[in-house]
Amino acid sequence: MKNFIYDIPTKLYFGKNQIEHLPNLINEFGKKVLLTYGGGSIKRNGLYDTILALLPECEMIELAGIEPNPRIETVRKGAELCKTHDIDVVLAVGGGSTIDASKVMAAAAKFDGDPWELVKQPDLIQDALPLIDVLTLSATGTEMNASGVITNFATKEKIGTRSYHMYPYASICDPTYTFSVSKHQTAAGTADIMSHTFEIYFSHEEEVFIQDRLAEGILNACIHYLPIALQEPENYDARANLMWASTLALNGLTSFGKGGPWTCHPIEHVLSAYYDITHAVGLAILTPRWMAYILNDQTVERFAMYAEKVWNIPSAGDPYAAARLAIDKTYQFFLDAGLPMTLPEVGITSDEFFDEMATAAASRLENAYVPLNKNDVVNILQACMEPKAM
Amino acid sequence: MKNFIYDIPTKLYFGKNQIEHLPNLINEFGKKVLLTYGGGSIKRNGLYDTILALLPECEMIELAGIEPNPRIETVRKGAELCKTHDIDVVLAVGGGSTIDASKVMAAAAKFDGDPWELVKQPDLIQDALPLIDVLTLSATGTEMNASGVITNFATKEKIGTRSYHMYPYASICDPTYTFSVSKHQTAAGTADIMSHTFEIYFSHEEEVFIQDRLAEGILNACIHYLPIALQEPENYDARANLMWASTLALNGLTSFGKGGPWTCHPIEHVLSAYYDITHAVGLAILTPRWMAYILNDQTVERFAMYAEKVWNIPSAGDPYAAARLAIDKTYQFFLDAGLPMTLPEVGITSDEFFDEMATAAASRLENAYVPLNKNDVVNILQACMEPKAM
Numbered sequence: 001m002k003n004f005i006y007d008i009p010t011k012l013y014f015g016k017n018q019i020e021h022l023p024n025l026i027n028e029f030g031k032k033v034l035l036t037y038g039g040g041s042i043k044r045n046g047l048y049d050t051i052l053a054l055l056p057e058c059e060m061i062e063l064a065g066i067e068p069n070p071r072i073e074t075v076r077k078g079a080e081l082c083k084t085h086d087i088d089v090v091l092a093v094g095g096g097s098t099i100d101a102s103k104v105m106a107a108a109a110k111f112d113g114d115p116w117e118l119v120k121q122p123d124l125i126q127d128a129l130p131l132i133d134v135l136t137l138s139a140t141g142t143e144m145n146a147s148g149v150i151t152n153f154a155t156k157e158k159i160g161t162r163s164y165h166m167y168p169y170a171s172i173c174d175p176t177y178t179f180s181v182s183k184h185q186t187a188a189g190t191a192d193i194m195s196h197t198f199e200i201y202f203s204h205e206e207e208v209f210i211q212d213r214l215a216e217g218i219l220n221a222c223i224h225y226l227p228i229a230l231q232e233p234e235n236y237d238a239r240a241n242l243m244w245a246s247t248l249a250l251n252g253l254t255s256f257g258k259g260g261p262w263t264c265h266p267i268e269h270v271l272s273a274y275y276d277i278t279h280a281v282g283l284a285i286l287t288p289r290w291m292a293y294i295l296n297d298q299t300v301e302r303f304a305m306y307a308e309k310v311w312n313i314p315s316a317g318d319p320y321a322a323a324r325l326a327i328d329k330t331y332q333f334f335l336d337a338g339l340p341m342t343l344p345e346v347g348i349t350s351d352e353f354f355d356e357m358a359t360a361a362a363s364r365l366e367n368a369y370v371p372l373n374k375n376d377v378v379n380i381l382q383a384c385m386e387p388k389a390m
Numbered sequence: 391m392k393n394f395i396y397d398i399p400t401k402l403y404f405g406k407n408q409i410e411h412l413p414n415l416i417n418e419f420g421k422k423v424l425l426t427y428g429g430g431s432i433k434r435n436g437l438y439d440t441i442l443a444l445l446p447e448c449e450m451i452e453l454a455g456i457e458p459n460p461r462i463e464t465v466r467k468g469a470e471l472c473k474t475h476d477i478d479v480v481l482a483v484g485g486g487s488t489i490d491a492s493k494v495m496a497a498a499a500k501f502d503g504d505p506w507e508l509v510k511q512p513d514l515i516q517d518a519l520p521l522i523d524v525l526t527l528s529a530t531g532t533e534m535n536a537s538g539v540i541t542n543f544a545t546k547e548k549i550g551t552r553s554y555h556m557y558p559y560a561s562i563c564d565p566t567y568t569f570s571v572s573k574h575q576t577a578a579g580t581a582d583i584m585s586h587t588f589e590i591y592f593s594h595e596e597e598v599f600i601q602d603r604l605a606e607g608i609l610n611a612c613i614h615y616l617p618i619a620l621q622e623p624e625n626y627d628a629r630a631n632l633m634w635a636s637t638l639a640l641n642g643l644t645s646f647g648k649g650g651p652w653t654c655h656p657i658e659h660v661l662s663a664y665y666d667i668t669h670a671v672g673l674a675i676l677t678p679r680w681m682a683y684i685l686n687d688q689t690v691e692r693f694a695m696y697a698e699k700v701w702n703i704p705s706a707g708d709p710y711a712a713a714r715l716a717i718d719k720t721y722q723f724f725l726d727a728g729l730p731m732t733l734p735e736v737g738i739t740s741d742e743f744f745d746e747m748a749t750a751a752a753s754r755l756e757n758a759y760v761p762l763n764k765n766d767v768v769n770i771l772q773a774c775m776e777p778k779a780m
Contacts, residue, residue, distance in 0.1 A: 001565075001630040003405025006534075006637075008398065014646070015393025144396075175391075207627035209611040210604070210634055217603025224599060237597035240391040244600055244647065247396075253643070256404070257634065 001208055001257040008251060010144045011170040014244065016236075018172050019134065022054050025170045029130050030088025034081055036063045036102045038094045042136065045180045047093065051134070061085045063105075066094065069151045069158065069272050069279065070101035075115045078105030082129060089169075092133040095189075096140030096279075099133045100148035103166040106131045118161060119150045125163035134172045137181060138243040139189030139280060141196060141250025143171035151273055158273040173247065175239035183230050187337035190226045190242060192280035194219060195264055195287055196249040202302060202369045205258035215254045216309040221245045223310070226337055264290055266364040267377060270357040277346045284339045285346070288331035289383040294370040295323055303327070331388050343384045354381050391598055391647040398641060400534045401560040404634065406626075408562050409524065412444050415560045419520050420478025424471055426453045426492045428484045432526065435570045437483065441524070451475045453495075456484065459541045459548065459662050459669065460491035465505045468495030472519060479559075482523040485579075486530030486669075489523045490538035493556040496521045508551060509540045515553035524562045527571060528633040529579030529670060531586060531640025533561035541663055548663040563637065565629035573620050577727035580616045580632060582670035584609060585654055585677055586639040592692060592759045595648035605644045606699040611635045613700070616727055654680055656754040657767060660747040667736045674729045675736070678721035679773040684760040685713055693717070721778050733774045744771050 013021050026033060033055065042048040052060065063078050081087065082105060090109075092102035108115035110127040118125050135143045142148065146167045151158040181189070201215040221241045228238040248254070267290075268282040295303055303323030304315035311329050315322035335341050343349075358377035365372040372380075403411050416423060423445065432438040442450065453468050471477065472495060480499075482492035498505035500517040508515050525533045532538065536557045541548040571579070591605040611631045618628040638644070657680075658672040685693055693713030694705035701719050705712035725731050733739075748767035755762040762770075 001405070001627060001634070003408065006400075006402040006404065010396075012396040014396065015391070018393065207631065209614060209631050210607045210638060213607025213610060214600070214604050217600045217607065220603060221599040237391060240647070241597065241599050244391070248600060257630070 002205065002259060004256040006252065006256060008144060008167070010168045012144055012173060012247065013170065014173045015240075016174060016176055018174050019050060019054065021170070022051065022132070022134070022172060025132050026055060026058060026089055026091065031058050032085060032088045033058045033060050034063060034078065034085070034087045034090045034105070035060050036066055036078060036090065036092045036094070036098055036105070038064075038066045038098050040064065041180065042093050045177070047134065047136070047177060051091070051093065061087065066098045066101050068097050069276055070097045072116050072119065072150050072152045075101050075104045075108060075150060078102065079108035079111075079115050082106070082109035087129060090129050090131045092131060093136065095135070095137030096142045096192075099135070099142045099168070100140070101150065102131055102133070103128075103142070103148040103168075104150055104161065107163060107166055116152060119152075119159050122161045122163050125161070125165055128163070128165040130169045131166070132170045132172075133168050134174075134177070135243070136177045137185065137189055138175075138178055138239070138246040139192040141193070141246050143168060143173060144247045144251040149269070153273070153276070156273045158269040160269075173243055175236060175243045178239045178243060179234045181233070183233075183338055186229050186233075186242075187226065187334070187339050188278055188280035188284070189246065190222050190337070191284035191287075191334055191339060193242070193246045193249045194222050195280070195283040197254060198287060199262040199265060200255045200258070200260035201306070202299070203258050203261050204369070208258045211254055211257055212305075213309075214248070218245045218249050218254070219310045223333060230337065261367055261369045263365060263368040263370075263372065267361045267380065270361045271348070274353055274357055275346070275348055277348070281339055281346055284334040285341055285343060285384050286380065288327050288334075288388060289380050291327045291330065292324075293376065293380050293383070295320070295327070296370070299370060328388075342387055343381070351382065351385070354378050357381070392595065392649060394646040396642065396646060398534060398557070399554075400558045402534055402563060402637065403560065404563045405630075406564060406566055408564050409440060409444065411560070412441065412522070412524070412562060415522050416445060416448060416479055416481065421448050422475060422478045423448045423450050424453060424468065424475070424477045424480045424495070425450050426456055426468060426480065426482045426484070426488055426495070428454075428456045428458075428488050430454065431570070432483050435567070437524065437526070437567060441481070441483065451477065456488045456491050458487050459666055460487045462506050462509065462540050462542045465491055465494045465498060465540060468492065469498035469501075469505050472496070472499030477519060480519050480521045482521060483526065485525070485527030486532045486582075489525070489532040489558070490530070491540065492521055492523070493518070493532070493538040493558075494540055494551065497553060497556055506542060509542075509549050512551045512553050515551070515555055518553070518555040520559045521556070522560045522562075523558050524564075524567070525633070526567045527575065527579055528568055528629070528636040529582040531583070531636050533558060533563060534637045534641040539659070543663070543666070546663045548659040550659075563633055565626060565633045568629045568633060569624045571623070573623075573728060576619050576623075576632075577616065577724070577729050578668055578670035578674070579636065580612050580727070581674035581677075581724055581729060583632070583636045583639045584612050585670070585673040587644060588677060589652040589655060590645045590648070590650035591696070592689070593648050593651050594759070598648045601644055601646060601648055602695075603699075604638070608635045608639050608644070609700045613723060620727065651757055651759045653755060653758040653760075653762065657751045657770065660751045661738070664743055664747055665736070665738055667738070671729055671736055674724040675731055675733060675774050676770065678717050678724075678778060679770050681717045681720065682714075683766065683770050683773070685710070685717070686760070689760060718778075732777055733771070741772065741775065744768050747771070
């Protein structure tokens with residue numbers, strides 16, 4: 001097991017009506033609040049009104065319209081609002097995009113240069129405004145980690161930045177706020193959770209027994225509860241298990257002692273930067289093709305373990321057969337959840353940028369679980385153009 | 391899933407040579423250090439010298455000889471030293487007893503009354519000196535929780551107290567410090583880890599998918615790595631997995647969303663308060679008898695799940711048979727690890743205090759997984775007098 005430091009300062013309030021803690025949490029910092037949110041679903045479902053009613057004494061400055069794949073221009077706008085209005089605390093209400101963008105706004109509020117510098121050079125983040133969030137989507141795990149991913153379409157870059165200063169001070173995680181999440185977003189969010197888990201689970205560090213079992217438990221939970229949540233959107237236990245899975249998949253617990261040699265995220269980040277597709281859908285499309293592409297004598301035992309522990313496929317005798325069946329089941333699971341599973345379905349109908357995108361992605365895959373070069377990435381992208389033969 | 395708050399302020403430094411962080415951590419608080427430890431094993435294995443060499447500028451006040459089942463008299467002594475010497479930070483080096491006692495000393499240093507009041511009434515703990523610990527035994531999980539258990543032999547009470555103020559500020563968890571732990575202590579510590587996991591795993595909250603899988607993973611790790619650690623005391627991965635299991639078994643992650651309806655600990659606390667036996671050995675003796683005693687139509691499905699997930703015993707068709715086999719395997723596992731598995735072997739040769747002890751224990755078992763009354767506890771204790779028929 002590798003060395004690690006477990007130091008997570010975020011306070012996570014999980015469950016029904018935990019929003020009641022919000023006034024005390026905000027009051028620890030002051031009255032001037034930057035309220036950030038996305039497309040307005042929080043107005044339709046009543047959460048916006050609930051929050052305003054809970055904070056009658058606060059001066060609320062609002063930044064609405066934070067987009068999926070949040071943009072550096074939006075971060076610049078938020079940072080400027082923080083400075084202009086001398087904001088005390090940022091309150092982000094939404095999913096991964098809103099919270100990620102708000103983290104970088106909070107850091108940029110304490111920085112004199114352009115916020116994009118903080119994305120390119122995380123070391124420049126030396127301070128941040130306190131951030132409190134109310135989570136409305138089970139997906140990215142941003143509610144309990146120090147990372148944020150920002151897109152710059154001008155430079156065709158989508159980059160994650162990270163700093164201890166960007167941990168949320170507190171996260172309100174009430175699964176009932178996800179009751180109104182659409183089937184598509186629920187499935188995509190679950191694909192994101194599963195992808196985070198895969199990116200860390202598939203590593204060469206073998207003596208990390210508890211981390212591996214925890215990862216399998218997160219995958220089991222996604223596989224068990226996603227179909228329930230799709231059938232019964234207001235099933236509390238299904239929504240709660242998916243929300244808790246989203247947090248645990250990326251708050252460090254699955255990677256402590258082993259690190260995470262990520263592959264699909266670097267490739268997907270390039271896809272999103274070129275085509276602005278839904279992050280998690282890109283991951284769902286890439287994942288089974290990546291798995292099939294890297295299946296070899298060095299990886300087959302771990303894939304057979306995945307088959308056995310996650311899909312109950314006995315691997316005795318023929319680990320390759322078990323591994324292939326598990327990869328097929330992974331593909332079929334996403335397909336059954338209603339996700340588009342080819343690139344043309346998300347608008348990428350030609351391979352004209354594959355070389356360019358693969359070059360950019362491959363520069364970050366030298367230390368992947370199985371290191372990949374440009375040609376490997378092109379081959380994986382080509383495989384994503386057609387439905388997978390089962 | 392029940393509501394919960396995940397808020398763990400402890401910074402845990404896990405792995406080889408993490409002691410190098412100690413000077414910076416101590417320096418955050420000052421130069422006057424109360425150094426607490428137990429029977430002197432840290433002098434034999436060199437850790438004591440290492441620590442003094444790392445902190446040449448500190449004024450070290452020492453409190454050695456903290457006993458297993460640490461006593462309130464020792465806590466009083468430590469609190470007095472803190473006050474007399476105007477201590478800045480408590481540095482506890484040892485296992486659960488040393489760290490538990492030091493937590494209550496740190497709290498009592500900021501309290502005007504008798505420290506025993508803080509054990510009886512945790513609400514009285516309103517502040518504490520910062521506590522940093524160096525863990526030398528994988529067992530209690532105290533390195534990342536807010537609890538401490540103190541014994542008062544005068545009143546025949548052994549009680550756990552708890553306060554957010556008692557979380558360690560930082561814990562140094564280097565598995566190499568457990569290389570010199572005896573076979574007996576290694577086995578007993580693992581029994582403690584497993585008992586914590588059982589106390590929480592066996593509950594009526596069923597929709598806690600990830601928590602259950604994590605608990606099974608901790609049990610799997612104990613079952614896999616304890617025999618290795620007994621055979622090869624310096625096997626790093628075995629020691630590391632046991633140490634990480636000890637932390638995760640009681641830092642909240644297995645109980646978030648479900649609570650923990652503990653049974654064996656309340657009974658064992660009474661046993662220890664009367665007889666000063668080794669806590670974890672008492673737990674190992676009690677656990678399989680308790681399991682067998684509460685096996686019934688309401689619990690059999692969960693025991694069958696335990697059988698399947700932890701011991702790979704298929705439960706199809708006959709859950710009672712699977713459950714009984716798993717309970718037998720639990721007993722046999724402790725026996726094979728060299729633990730005494732009857733009360734007479736630990737010096738409790740008569741049942742003269744069983745009624746008295748059972749009365750005390752039963753008052754805390756009304757909300758247990760299966761609620762137990764005085765007669766139930768007497769029956770379980772009686773079953774502990776003889777080797778279990780397999």
